[in-house]
Amino acid sequence: MNFQHKTLLALAITAALSGCGDDGKDGQNGADGANGTDGSNGVDLIAAPRLTRLATVPLGAEITGLFKTDNGELFFNVQHPSDTLDAPENNAAVGVIEGFDIDQLDPRLAAVSAPASGAAEAKQVNLAIGSYKVLGRAGDTYQGALPFGLGSINNGDESAALKQSQDPDFNAFVASNADGSEGYLFTSWEDRPGAVSRMNVARADEGSWSVSDVMNVDFSGVLGTLINCFGTLSPWGTPLVSEENYEAENTAHWNDSSYTSGYPGYNDVKLLQDYLAGTYPNPYHYGYIVEITNPTSANPVPVKHFTLGRMAHENAVVMPDQKTVYLTDDGTNKAFYKFVATNAGDLSAGTLYAAKVTQDATSDTARAGMNISWIELGSATNAQLATWIADYDGIDETDYVDGATSYITDAEIQDWADNNTGDDRYAFLESLKAAAAKGATTEFRKMEGININYHGVAANTVPFMYVAMSEVAKGMSDTSGDIQLTENKCGVVYRLGLDASYNTSRMEPVVVGGPYDSTAAANACATSGISNPDNLLVLDDGRVIIGEDTSNHENNMIWVYNPAGE
Template sequence: MVDLTRRRLMATSTAAALGASVSGVASASESEISEGDTPGAPSVKGSLKRLSTTAFGAEVTGPFVFEDGSLLYSLQHPEEANTEPFDRAAVGYFSGFNFEFDGNNDDFSEVGIPDTEAKQREVRSEVGDYEILIQGREPINGGAERLGVAQTPDGTDITQDNFAGTQYGGAATNPDCNQFVPTDDEGTEGYLYTNWENSPGGLSRVYISQDENGEWSADPEDAMNIPNTDGLRELGGTRINCYGDLSPWETPISSEENYAHPRVSLTNTVGDVVEAGSGEGLLGGCQFWNRPNPSEIAGAIGTYAEEGDLDEAWGPQGYWALTGVEFLAYYLGAEVPDGDEEPGESVVTPIDDVYPNPYRYGYHVDVREPTAEEPEPMKYWVAGRASWEAPDFQGDNKTLYGCSDGDSKGIYKFVADEPIPSYENTDNIAGTIYAPKITNDAANAEEAGQRNSPANTNLEVEWIELGHATNGEVKEWIAEYDDVTQTDYLTTHTEYSEDELGLDVSYNQAIREADLEVIENGNQNYISNEEIVEWAAQYEEAGPDGVDEELRKVPFLEMRAAAKEIGASIEFNKAEGVDSVDDSQPGDFVYFGISEFNDDLADETGDIRMDRVDGGVVFRAELEPNYNVSTLEPVITGPDFTDSPQDADDGLRNIDNVYAMRDGRVLCCEDGFGGPARSYPNDGLYVFQPNVSLDVDSIAVGYGATGAAELTASSLPTGFSGAEVTVSVTNPEVATITGVEFPEELGLTESTVGSDGTSATLRFADVDGNVEAGGRNIPVATLTLRGVDTGTTDLELEVTQMDDESGNAIDAQTRRGVLVTGPPTVAGGSAPTDVDGDGFFEDLNGNGRLDYEDIQILFDNFDADSVTMNKSAYDFNENGRLDFDDIVSLYEDIN
């Protein structure tokens, strides 16, 4: 199979990645890094309408839209002083409301701002009452469990009422993602899966059904907590289950937001630690995972600094998320240490029997057989370990985009070798993980002091391959660290034996000595700093497939550290949302929500250097033919936190979950409670209606051959009556327009192609009303283009007039395409073709497929003018020149 994802990102104007559409231009603006008047903040490329505000203290999380258009979301950690029932974590739906799926926000009235305390204490909307379906900690399963509360193997609720140690959030107070798996064809009954952001993590399943009046109800007797099943406990359980997805194969996906995974803090790299000879001021929280009382490391570091053992205090990134690790040990069956600790107190005595393996947390969990009596959870170990806020599986059943939440984090990509459902044994799932490299030269910052607004700047992304493995291989690598305990932290990093601890040597003394050793030389119980640096050195020399076998584990288990070490753009701050329509196809959009555009995104270093917008940005990217994305286009920009309430009250602030509906609209959830700028403290649920976009395909044509490029409208929420559009070829020496065809649905059509083929003017009208409002990716014309000479040209659009079904002007934006003309015939016969739409012409014999004859032709004609004068067509290893490794790369593609 041809490995499409290895291919290069072509430059936007001359050789843009085939299939990628481009819109918008970068514009520099004078601004300081500090909060200021950033141009375009707040702004929306489309319309944004507030559907609901949530109760005081609560985020809006876990939106889900049912088949009939009814809507629910989670009420996450509301303040207990709120009006009942909004004083307790819950999941509820809006009674009597259904989206109409016509792409138009006219199907609901906007709710006003909550301008009184009474309004701020409740969930509000103009579409119907928010009816509670389920609430955290309510009895389920005959009273044997409480919803969202994990238990020990013997059935004891893991709460601070029962155990000593720290807990990440109150048990069952943080419901997040919701996914519904129907059990009937109508979608009126089935199982609601809900994430609970705790440690141990929570994932509940509750049977819900809809009556003939459209009202939903839940059955707590037919409910279960998936962590309390043997299947998930055998995987190690989960921690901090945040958002998720419904896979194309209709299984719920739950992602672990393991904030405690950073090895190094912020912009530091492991190489910095090795070079400095110490991790002082550089290390991240994961280095203290198996420390007794791990979350108290920052306070301990402060004490060591005061006493002169360290130069200064610092807080290792993610240390606060080490809360709940002891409770995770109890979940796995560890005994409570035999000390003086009481429930709710800290534990100093080390846990030495069962302890969680850090490399088992920070993955996407797929619940297979979701409607069975006992579901079958599995983890995508092979997709990499991060602080996963959200996943998004694409319609090819192979490509997965994920956002890692927190400061200085990444957006990542995983591509399976084969469609994931085709693997009978999930251990055999094989694929490649990628990290992003932002390639538009520090966001086009031209000189010091000149900064671009993120509202006006596209981010061009090239994906760096980190490694390839199978799920089973990564699982085996993880298992190597299963038996490490808190006692090992002390005995490995001090000279004390296990027998001496607590007897001849106090635990506090041993912890102090171990901490200082770990700060100096790293935690030797897990992957070492030296292994990561050596992996990076071998990677730079021989590529991801050329590293030693024992180092292949590094990018999968230490994804962020590995990506930083080889120069990936791990700069995103709070990447909290990613989603596309179900069963997405090329041409659809993937939406990425960046909750805050500050810190690494708005500093003087790195690949992204722009104005600061603490209110965040929502980007979208168009799926290319191989399901790659290469351009992140800002469509919603939040307010500056120095903006006045007049500007900020109706802006989207700190995007969290994004949810793409099937009609092209996007639900946008806020996680900005209590921040400045607004006149009210509540978070809201907004609905984004994108502008109509007119898009022309990107295509590859053979030398002297013709190809077809389709002209489509992204959506027509207010219908369509007609339009006049001009299409131009920017480089007529490469290709010309030879003809235009229109769909039969358009009643009146006319086209004029210029005599030189450089442009065509199209006029068309829907006189019979065949183009219905609410559709997506509606074809309006097909252009025939002829390849004149080898090269690349842009296809540009200009809309002279475009009207909706009522005669009102449609303010349509345009997205240009790219045409690549392939090289001439190499060895007689047909001209080479690009069989997979990636801009490379691997089919040298022109028979429409990649085969061994193509390898032989390239080898035999390597010095021929038809090859050497068309370097861009045959640079299969993407190093900017022709060499024999291009032949090897093409050979690898066929195997």
């Protein structure tokens, strides 16, 4: 491809994204072109990628829990809607779109409009196609099946409520019959402590969904969970729930009674202590991927995989070899991880790696890709790690010393990294600090959902993984380190190619948010494009579903990105 063609293609892509999928408009110095043709000087253009707004949600709400069934049904949640909304819209919702198959979505579908400020549409779910069926709202009791209500965070024996959550996050549907018309919908509740509800749901012949039973997964056997965020369904059919422990690298504050502003802070740790019937929690029990085994049994069994590292897990996605797992760490100045299991289908033993990136020679966020190499951090088993974690039992706030730590020290981690001294506990219990000490890149800002189309990757028809960077800022946009990009407060979706061994060695921007206007009262990020992408799904034909978690759009949105255009 010659330079002029490359330039025109880049311009066409930018126009398509900023124009919410209009047909090839505004070629440089040329007439508007249908489907990307007739650009500058008469050169035909390849059809530009298309971005279509599929849905909007009520004021204040985040879009979470994007999950597509094998039959093309799309579940998603309305998380923490504004308290100013009238009931029942002021309560979080878990739901599904009825009346369409997302795998058969018309690529020329007309986008749903962005609601006007103050309009009725701004206070409800709006869809370009189909209708949103609420399966449950925060506080619903289902005729007593949940005595304290859907999303209630209860103590370990479910005898008392600790708090009511408005934060449903990850959904996973596990079919219980051959045609996928019945099954169990698992929903994470992103709170401190965390919870997971399970609904028995069924789809009638005419396409409507109903709920017949609801329960909470019992996490007392793994000492509870913390900030249960996004996730995926493993290739062998088990939900993989992410504990987003934002304070994983700040373990020194865990038993600091003055540290009340953290996520979690001391008050949250005390609620965990209530969950544990008075035992002060060990911080090294929280911040992992939790696999829910036996998901269709009367009593699903959670397993915490210490082997996948302790961090602010946003998501883990398992490759078709059932051994390679990619993991994102949400927050500021974070790392990107890969895990390779010792045995396929078993995450209880393996090796953890962290990414080292080399940025292209441009600071343009819309153009700069990054080459990736992988630094080995350590190898371990869950059983080994459980023994090491137990070394920090029995510590509480009475042991806290200002300016010191009751737990693993930075000096221990650096000595391990420099001299290969001690065991590999540091790689798994203090993963971010271990990655930094080993020289990995720890500058990512708000790395969110990561996902693949499993069958497309297995067959090499969609050999890509996508990851959402909610915004490019702070460590990613300063003038030091491995990443030095222009700030983009609206975020970027990156694409990562996968080779035959499911390794990735490069990430490139494909959907770029903005422009950003700090003076805009309602929508600081233009409503014609993405703002702070979070959940991602990859469809069978390579299209990508993008859900927002943003305050830069008055109403959060779901988008369909079509890299092939129309």
